[in-house]
Amino acid sequence: xxxxxxxxxxxxxxxxxxxxxxxxxxxxxxxxxxxxxxxxxxxxxxxxxxxxxxxxxxxxxxxxxxxxxxxxxxxxxxxxxxxxxxxxxxxxxxxxxxxxxxxxxxxxxxxxxxxxxxxxxxxxxxxxxxxxxxxxxxxxxxxxxxxxxxxxxxxxxxxxxxxxxxxxxxxxxxxxxxxxxxxxxxxxxxxxxxxxxxxxxxxxxxxxxxxxxxxxxxxxxxxxxxxxxxxxxxxxxxxxxxxxxxxxxxxxxxxxxxxxxxxxxxxxxxxxxxxxxxxxxxxxxxxxxxxxxxxxxxxx
Amino acid sequence: xxxxxxxxxxxxxxxxxxxxxxxxxxxxxxxxxxxxxxxxxxxxxxxxxxxxxxxxxxxxxxxxxxxxxxxxxxxxxxxxxxxxxxxxxxxxxxxxxxxxxxxxxxxxxxxxxxxxxxxxxxxxxxxxxxxxxxxxxxxxxxxxxxxxxxxxxxxxxxxxxxxxxxxxxxxxxxxxxxxxxxxxxxxxxxxxxxxxxxxxxxxxxxxxxxxxxxxxxxxxxxxxxxxxxxxxxxxxxxxxxxxxxxxxxxxxxxxxxxxxxxxxxxxxxxxxxxxxxxxxxxxxxxxxxxxxxxxxxxxxxxxxxxxxxxx
Numbered sequence: 001x002x003x004x005x006x007x008x009x010x011x012x013x014x015x016x017x018x019x020x021x022x023x024x025x026x027x028x029x030x031x032x033x034x035x036x037x038x039x040x041x042x043x044x045x046x047x048x049x050x051x052x053x054x055x056x057x058x059x060x061x062x063x064x065x066x067x068x069x070x071x072x073x074x075x076x077x078x079x080x081x082x083x084x085x086x087x088x089x090x091x092x093x094x095x096x097x098x099x100x101x102x103x104x105x106x107x108x109x110x111x112x113x114x115x116x117x118x119x120x121x122x123x124x125x126x127x128x129x130x131x132x133x134x135x136x137x138x139x140x141x142x143x144x145x146x147x148x149x150x151x152x153x154x155x156x157x158x159x160x161x162x163x164x165x166x167x168x169x170x171x172x173x174x175x176x177x178x179x180x181x182x183x184x185x186x187x188x189x190x191x192x193x194x195x196x197x198x199x200x201x202x203x204x205x206x207x208x209x210x211x212x213x214x215x216x217x218x219x220x221x222x223x224x225x226x227x228x229x230x231x232x233x234x235x236x237x238x239x240x241x242x243x244x245x246x247x248x249x250x251x252x253x254x255x256x257x258x259x260x261x262x263x264x265x266x267x268x269x270x271x272x273x274x275x276x277x278x279x280x281x282x283x284x285x286x287x288x289x290x291x292x293x294x295x296x297x298x299x300x
Numbered sequence: 301x302x303x304x305x306x307x308x309x310x311x312x313x314x315x316x317x318x319x320x321x322x323x324x325x326x327x328x329x330x331x332x333x334x335x336x337x338x339x340x341x342x343x344x345x346x347x348x349x350x351x352x353x354x355x356x357x358x359x360x361x362x363x364x365x366x367x368x369x370x371x372x373x374x375x376x377x378x379x380x381x382x383x384x385x386x387x388x389x390x391x392x393x394x395x396x397x398x399x400x401x402x403x404x405x406x407x408x409x410x411x412x413x414x415x416x417x418x419x420x421x422x423x424x425x426x427x428x429x430x431x432x433x434x435x436x437x438x439x440x441x442x443x444x445x446x447x448x449x450x451x452x453x454x455x456x457x458x459x460x461x462x463x464x465x466x467x468x469x470x471x472x473x474x475x476x477x478x479x480x481x482x483x484x485x486x487x488x489x490x491x492x493x494x495x496x497x498x499x500x501x502x503x504x505x506x507x508x509x510x511x512x513x514x515x516x517x518x519x520x521x522x523x524x525x526x527x528x529x530x531x532x533x534x535x536x537x538x539x540x541x542x543x544x545x546x547x548x549x550x551x552x553x554x555x556x557x558x559x560x561x562x563x564x565x566x567x568x569x570x571x572x573x574x575x576x577x578x579x580x581x582x583x584x585x586x587x588x589x590x591x592x593x594x595x596x597x598x599x600x601x602x603x604x605x606x607x608x609x610x611x
């Protein structure tokens with residue numbers, strides 16, 4: 001075999017092995033989690049609260065806590081992110097310095113470590129906004145908002161996931177053809193009417209994709225909620241915005257590191273991890289399918 | 301064709317929008333402008349409010365900035381002699397990140413080259429989707445993997461006394477960074493014009509020569525940016541390193557030593573530091589330091605990418 005022939009086979013083989021190795025390694029890890037977690041998961045595990053000092057029972061409050069906080073997060077983050085993307089596409093020209101500044105800020109925001117968002121949530125919402133709200137809304141001397149709760153955790157997470165929404169919505173707004181915008185404007189519609197009746201309906205898939213990706217990212221993050229609202233154990237479900245909450249990811253962390261008997265609760269840890277993984281994968285698969293349909297429409 | 305009279309009802313209707321609608325529209329447009337710059341406001345607010353919590357400690361007599369940056373002695377709760385040196389933590393972050401990159405960069409770039417150059421279109425789509433799904437695995441899950449499976453493997457194969465250490469954190473961070481490096485690296489390789497490849501093949505280059513002499517030089521900025529973004533992710537990663545690297549605040553001497561990183565230190569200690577104490581403020585100062593480090597890494601990556609787009 002000549003050297004040329006050898007290299008022609010070896011280079012694709014070696015680089016292919018790189019991909020294969022990583023996928024097989026991570027795949028093996030995932031299979032391990034699925035095998036260990038599957039035996040734990042039952043209807044009771046998913047629908048009951050922890051019992052006997054967290055060594056038995058289920059993870060229902062954690063599922064609901066994660067559910068609530070991602071809902072609150074999306075209610076705030078998705079509109080703001082969408083409006084930002086609309087601003088970037090419809091209100092500033094492609095070479096304006098403002099566009100570059102906003103884009104740079106979005107990139108910066110995406111690169112800030114998640115624990116720094118946790119510090120921001122504590123320093124801004126809990127220590128700054130909270131006392132302000134207490135001095136207006138709460139009775140004298142009573143602390144209601146100046147403490148970690150689900151609202152602050154969700155808002156912190158909304159800031160963290162903002163770049164995900166912006167990038168996804170912007171991509172889809174840019175695919176809306178210019179002629180239909182111009183047609184709308186030519187018919188006498190105002191800029192806002194054009195946006196609301198033409199641009200937004202045509203990029204709804206992108207907004208959905210952004211929302212789903214943000215929920216997936218937000219649901220799995222733990223560092224930002226460590227000090228802004230997550231609780232180890234709560235006797236009741238979260239009822240109000242000023243309550244703390246239990247959380248799936250936080251549950252995995254706390255059960256596997258701080259629980260009095262780590263080995264006795266391995267089953268619960270694997271079960272919770274599997275639930276969290278299923279949630280993330282389902283959401284991301286949904287986002288991939290949405291995006292695929294969007295791109296097919298553009299190419300058609 | 302008769303020109304409609306401007307007093308004709310059809311022409312008037314346009315002016316008949318209620319002041320409510322017009323005012324509402326104005327308000328909405330201002331809301332869009334405000335949201336539009338919200339990302340800028342948030343970046344500034346994050347820096348400001350973290351710095352605001354950290355600021356008073358800079359004037360505390362028990363704190364000195366040079367000790368904070370250059371001393372390895374971290375004794376935040378000592379009752380006799382409190383010392384806030386983060387050097388061991390900074391070196392811990394550097395060591396874990398460096399080890400992760402040593403593992404992740406070859407796999408990541410190799411993977412990017414394979415997906416972009418050698419796989420069939422169908423396989424490429426499937427691989428990109430797989431990589432995207434792998435990138436979405438939450439960091440707390442990675443931490444759990446490090447704590448359970450990886451630490452067992454490390455104890456079995458290296459004979460280390462504890463399985464949560466630098467090596468563990470490095471492997472976990474490498475597995476987390478590979479998907480990022482692959483997907484951004486693949487974008488960079490895709491941006492190399494096909495004419496380069498055709499010219500290379502026409503000159504009789506082997507696949508190795510094509511990759512090494514044509515594609516890598518042409519895409520080097522994009523690939524460098526991919527690596528830098530991987531570094532950014534590894535430096536900022538919190539939960540995974542918190543759970544996988546052990547808890548010893550020390551300058552690591554070997555890859556089987558336990559270490560603690562800047563991020564993990566904040567996550568581990570802020571819950572116990574009383575609000576307003578020096579300890580609490582020093583942890584916020586660590587946050588400022590982390591912000592500065594990742595900001596620098598990302599801004600460098602940004603410049604590098606801009607460079608590769610201009611070409």
